[in-house]
Amino acid sequence: MVRRSQAVGESQVIEIRDYQGEKLSSVADFRENSIKGPQKIDPETYRLTVSGLVNTTREYSYQDVLESFPHHRKVVRLFCVEGWDVTILWDGVAVNDLISASGPNPGADTVIFRAADGYSTGLPLSYIRDREIILAYAANNVTLSEERGFPFQLVAEDRWGYKWIKWVKSIEVSTDSSYEGYWESRGYSNDGSLNQSFFG
Numbered sequence: 001m002v003r004r005s006q007a008v009g010e011s012q013v014i015e016i017r018d019y020q021g022e023k024l025s026s027v028a029d030f031r032e033n034s035i036k037g038p039q040k041i042d043p044e045t046y047r048l049t050v051s052g053l054v055n056t057t058r059e060y061s062y063q064d065v066l067e068s069f070p071h072h073r074k075v076v077r078l079f080c081v082e083g084w085d086v087t088i089l090w091d092g093v094a095v096n097d098l099i100s101a102s103g104p105n106p107g108a109d110t111v112i113f114r115a116a117d118g119y120s121t122g123l124p125l126s127y128i129r130d131r132e133i134i135l136a137y138a139a140n141n142v143t144l145s146e147e148r149g150f151p152f153q154l155v156a157e158d159r160w161g162y163k164w165i166k167w168v169k170s171i172e173v174s175t176d177s178s179y180e181g182y183w184e185s186r187g188y189s190n191d192g193s194l195n196q197s198f199f200g
């Protein structure tokens with residue numbers, strides 16, 4: 001069941017996917033396995049760039065993102081290739097809203113995400129749109145910590161954990177559907193779907 005309710009601002013809409021009392025994991029249940037350790041991002045100087053095959057390249061501050069786009073709330077489970085998983089209540093903004101504000105090229109089919117630590121990954125634009133994938137800024141009603149990916153972590157539903165990029169700093173709209181990110185270039189599946197082996 002999905003219900004919508006008014007948030008703090010008149011234009012802010014929160015999407016809540018009821019989870020029927022499902023027990024949430026603790027944010028302490030995550031395991032630190034990033035490529036360079038937790039990144040310390042200054043919210044005052046942070047900028048999120050949306051670029052590539054768009055009419056207008058845009059750059060947002062942390063507050064710009066929080067104040068300019070509708071907020072969404074979802075309960076989604078992350079499955080790590082290491083064998084552990086967590087079920088978390090995520091708050092975030094829709095990636096497609098960020099892309100739409102820049103005017104994507106009609107021929108674009110891929111979204112490439114890059115992080116502050118040099119990590120990257122790509123996903124189909126159709127998946128981003130159809131699943132209303134969000135960039136989360138909070139987990140279990142608490143602002144993301146440095147360890148959890150502050151300021152933004154991608155909530156890549158039904159994809160292995162290596163697609164859940166943290167410390168996101170740029171979103172590139174592209175036609176490079178074969179783009180290989182950090183783990184994909186090391187043999188992991190480019191698709192990353194949970195119903196397939198993560199090792200490509």
